[in-house]
Amino acid sequence: MKKNFALIGAAGYIAPRHMKAIKETGNELVAVLDRCDSVGIIDSYFPNADFFVEFERFDRFVDKWHREHEKRIEYVSICSPNYLHDAHIRFALRSGADAICEKPLVLNPWNIDALDVIEEETGKRVYNILQLRLHPSIVALKERVASELKRNPQKRYTIDLTYLTSRGKWYFISWKGDESKSGGIATNIGVHFYDMLTWIFGKVEESVVHLKTPYANAGSLRLAHADVRWFLSVKYDYIPEEVKAKGQRTYRSITVDGEEIEFSGGFTDLHTRSYEEILAGRGFGLQEARPSIEIVSSIRSAKPVGRVGEYHPFCRKVENV
The missing domain is CATH 3.40.50.720 (NAD(P)-binding Rossmann-like Domain)
Known part of the structure; x- marks a missing residue:
């Protein structure tokens, strides 16, 4: 009906x-x-x-x-x-x-x-709406990891998450630039990535924040089965030159043990797929959302440690850190 x-x-x-x-x-x-x-x-x-x-x-x-x-x-x-x-x-x-x-x-x-x-x-x-859980490439990765962990429960993965989505001056005038309203960069543009990572690689055992500026956040996560370095930014200057040369203002990359996970396409129908699942009684509820909300809330309150330890290499692009 x-x-x-x-x-x-x-x-x-x-x-x-x-x-x-x-x-x-x-x-x-x-x-x-x-x-x-x-x-x-x-x-x-x-x-x-x-x-x-x-x-x-x-x-x-x-x-x-x-x-x-x-x-x-x-x-x-x-x-x-x-x-x-x-x-x-x-x-x-x-x-x-x-x-x-x-x-x-x-x-x-x-x-x-x-x-x-x-x-x-x-x-x-x-x-x-946690649409990355429905993306075919992400579902395939989860199935692969689950199979590998079944054979070797002690296996640990090394992951680099890099997401840059350029925003103009309007961004910082709007509610999105107000941390009390948006939750900050990690919350506003990163929360679905944290959900995806914990969904595949398990719960958070440690979270370190290396830098927090109005334009970028970066840190590391130790998950049950993976070590993650992450970098998120809304600043165009930090996008790799080869990407800028193509006229692109967004750069997204996830590598698992050095292997790039391709998921740039396949997004156009994920909201419809999400609605189909919800209407069928299979949607993602409060408890599915909790791990990623815990991560972004802790990032918001954490004191950055600077460029020490296992920090994401893009941190070197950020001035005065």
């Missing part, structure tokens, strides 16, 4: 992927909330959806809609700024809907603890 959705946050980069997923899974978007009204993209998917710029009117609509139609809005999809995810998930659960939330699910582990209680009270579920 067709399900009814509401959407919180429609003007950002990721919201169209959610609209597309709702459409492609054969469901209906009933209501949309965004304080910005530059949301003409809605017409491409659900031109008849009711639209609100004020939360109070959106809240009233959601409450009245099921009373007048004798059917509830079953899901609320959340694409709002990171610091509002927790409040918007709570709204969804209290409204009798399951929540489908973009990453990061929340900013801190204790937010998950509270949401766990509200799930129990309401009988509704919280789902997090």
Whole structure:
């Protein structure tokens, strides 16, 4: 049966992927909330959806809609700024809907603890979009690692994670440049990578932060079965010259024991795949999201140690560290 959705946050980069997923899974978007009204993209998917710029009117609509139609809005999809995810998930659960939330699910582990209680009270579920767990290359890597660890449980992997996605001056004026709202660079652009790594290589045994600047974060993780060096940045200057020469402003690389894992493609339908899994009762919930949230929360509070020990080689690109 067709399900009814509401959407919180429609003007950002990721919201169209959610609209597309709702459409492609054969469901209906009933209501949309965004304080910005530059949301003409809605017409491409659900031109008849009711639209609100004020939360109070959106809240009233959601409450009245099921009373007048004798059917509830079953899901609320959340694409709002990171610091509002927790409040918007709570709204969804209290409204009798399951929540489908973009990453990061929340900013801190204790937010998950509270949401766990509200799930129990309401009988509704919280789902997090962790689309790398559905990427064919990442699934193949997990299967390979599981097979190798079955043969040799003591095996340890060496991993370098490098992700640079250039951002202009607007980034630091927007909420994304405010650590109290975005959680900082590691949270905003890295949380799904930490989820992927712990999903494949096991829980965190040690986390070290080598540097934190407004433009870059770097550190290392000792996981149950891997040693990871990671570097994340939004600064164009740090992108390798050969990548710049191609006119590209993003560089993504994951090597496992020196072997590059190719996963640059295959992203276009992962939100639809995520929705399919959620609608089939196989979505990723609070506890699946917890390890990556614990990692980014600890990074946020950690004191950088500088360029000592096993630091990522891109740290040498960063000035005054």
